[in-house]
Amino acid sequence: MHIRPIRTDADHEAALREIEALWDAEDGSDASDRLDVLVTLVDAYEAHRWPIAPLDPVQAIEAAMAMNGHTSADVAALVGQSRATEILARKRALTLGMIRKIAAA
Structure with a gap:
């Protein structure tokens, strides 16, 4: 061989x-x-x-949203409008509860 x-x-x-x-x-x-x-x-x-850098949590959420056809409104339905806006703008960290809700959805 x-x-x-x-x-x-x-x-x-x-x-x-x-x-x-x-x-x-x-x-x-x-x-x-x-x-x-x-x-x-x-x-x-x-x-x-072609290394693939690990995604930060917000990038992972955005990638999942894009792959599954979801919008920020769908994230807002899970964690609340103001929290979703702050999370996606990287002004608020995700809590364990938020992570579990998003992962379950």
């Missing part, structure tokens, strides 16, 4: 093509082992090349 490190975007593209070709490899086979190694290398390359 000859596998090289992924150092460039071209290497990355080639590894993705090979992963796609190996995707249905039988468990325990050499092809399956190669797939596992390539996926690990691609994951490491992507984490290094």
Whole structure:
């Protein structure tokens, strides 16, 4: 099994093509082992090349709102209008109770 490190975007593209070709490899086979190694290398390359910074709580709320089609009015319905405005403007911290209500919704 000859596998090289992924150092460039071209290497990355080639590894993705090979992963796609190996995707249905039988468990325990050499092809399956190669797939596992390539996926690990691609994951490491992507984490290094395109790191994803952790979201702060307000960014997480905004991302969830965007993904699920919610508005600040929906957050206000959970925690109150003035609190929602202050939270989304980063003028008020979230309390544990607010976090639980938002997470449950």
